[in-house]
Amino acid sequence: MKEITESGGLLCANCATPMHGEFCHECGQSIHSVLKPVHGMLEDTLDIVLHVDGRAMHTIPPLLTKPGFLTLEYFSGRRVRYVAPFRLMFVLCLLAFFLGHIALDQATNKISHAEATHGPSAPINAFADAGTTLEVKKKLDQQVAQLRLTREAVGSSTGLDLAEAALRKQAAQRTAELDGSAPAKASSSESDDGLVQLDEGDKKGWLFKPTHVDIAWLPGFMNARLEKGLQHMKLNLLAMKAKGEARDDAMERLKAGTFAVLPQTMFVLMPIFALLLKIMYIFRRRLYMEHLIVALHSHAFLFLNLIVGIVLSMLAAWLVPHAGNWLGSVFRLLEWALAIWALVYLLLMQKRVYRQGWFLTSVKYFVVGWCYLWMLFFALLFAVILGMAH
Template sequence: MNELIEAGKVHCANCATPLEGEFCHHCGQSMHSVLKPVHHMLEDGMDMFLHVDGRILHTVPPLLTRPGFLTMEYFSGRRQRYVAPFRLMFVLCLLAFFAMHLAVNRVMEGQGVNLADAQHVDEDAFADARTPQEVRAQLAEQLDGLAVSRRVTPAVAHPALDTSERQLRAMADKRLVALGAAPLAPGAAPVPAASVRTPAKPSDKASGPTHVESKLAGKKIEFAWLPAFVNERMNTYVQRTLANLKELSNRDPAVRQTARDRLTTGVFSVLPQAMVVMIPLFALLLKLFYFFRRRLYMEHLIVALHSHAFLFLALLLATLLGMLAGWLRPHAAWAGHGVNYLQTAVLLWMPAYLLVMQKRVYRQGWPMTLLKYWCVGWCYFWLLGIVLTVAAVMGAGH
């Protein structure tokens, strides 16, 4: 009779624990060696990518269409096939604000800001001119700036630039008449600015942070109850913010554009951190309003993570649909309007989703759910306004 001999067990290379599977139950290390041929590494990489992609496919559709489903699955212990709540929220937050940043830049580089720049004419542009030669020199400088704007802006802004040029010429003629000189002939080019030496304006040349710091010398903000480094940091933000805001009113279009880009980039760089701050605050609100439901704070935190993950996903979709509608409208207006309706549906689904999710997770009647939904939303609205205001101020100081 043949004897049954127990096969030798494989031990973990890290802690020498006998292995019962592909991973050590004591330290978690894999039994597979990292020293393998390149083609095996490529196979492992593809397997990892497909596994993550599979979890995304199992996570995103119910997140968008089934309120509260992922949260209830997480509470039930079925978590392996879904992306972790914090990772899901954080990735969608970054993607949403990245898309919104692109959309804002597209609007600023397109119609909205360029038209505003084109129509920005200083009413006192020639008030400091004391001679007709200075008026003509300043007009030439202003027209040179408009010429630069025509080269860097799309054709949609050119009519507004023409309006600005007519306004500048009318103001120059008015100043010339006040100085006792003949107005410019229609369409005549003024004397180039380089041919007349005019006194430089400090506000036009010294619009950077150095000029602002010199004006604020001796006027720093100090709070005795704050550490010195906090006061110093706060004053730095104030100086940078004033410098950026000052450059927004500069006559040079390039300086204004640079200041706008700096402000926009600074604000969007701090928005993700601000929203991360909002999540524990939202969970605290849920804990307070559902205090008698005897749920742990961690459960409310999971609800907050999934709620914000959905909001960021909806904002991402709405932003992408808005950009798609803007691209389709010149080519196929009917398709652009259809995409706009879809964008509106996504925006309307956001508050309805949160209401249904709150009802399914906390399992209270509709009257109490509606009351708590309104109270939580009202408190969250004001907290969000405060946090976003602080974030905007910090971003403006970049």
């Protein structure tokens, strides 16, 4: 693209104002024509990409390591070389939830693979073919040993304690049947296809009641939407009581629905967090927009911190099985360091931006943090409920 060296005598094509540079000082339109060869468009695209990358290189490192630096730069008017606060938070938010979804799928697949290999869940009629109490005890010891192997392979006891409790209950019931102290009955409430078989007492619960929503002050389409979501929630809850593909599909719907609404939930919390800062620092005579910039940069840092933590966790899952437990200790230390740095970072940021003493800053930091944790808890609970209705 050719450089503009002289614009005297030229008029803006949009508002006919005399031009004194490449852009009109009245309407902001560029002097360059949008009708250009394809190679010119490629040059412009490359320039935009490199410019954004350059701003990202100036933004990401201080965002992670310098509390309050970007906010103070923004307040001072030095904004061109940095990514805008909302765009920065938005991109990091989407990336954090995207990686979080992948990491959750990875952990779920690991547990499912270990269960498929070692059989951690209580099998149907696990002790039905046992003819003596000694045989029941032998089978129980074998099943518990498999559970222990699964714990070592997965590195977590998620769901395995419940499976062991179910096995011991089945063993005790079969032992009582062999001793003649209890009537024989099925040791599992599940059918051969893995679906939960509910008795008549269970079918009297709210899951089996007719679903009808009719709120007078809501429009019809909203009532229909709520009714459909409630029906989906009931079906998902019933599917989660099953085993096999039905339960896996329900969990996938729950995860997909929850992660789909989490970004919107965080965007709702953003102005509320800024309002908390406004209330805490009402005598500092700062505009609400200034508190909103602080909130945007704070959340951008938290999402960046979360991204680094997720990447470390995924690297640990990939490298530790090949390198040994010492590397796992290193990754755990780094993850703890990130969590502690997040708390320290936000305190230092609040101190540097609002310039108050340590005592007042600490008190306001804990008050805002306590209130925001409760709001975050209810927001996450709301997201899970919406995910259940997916």
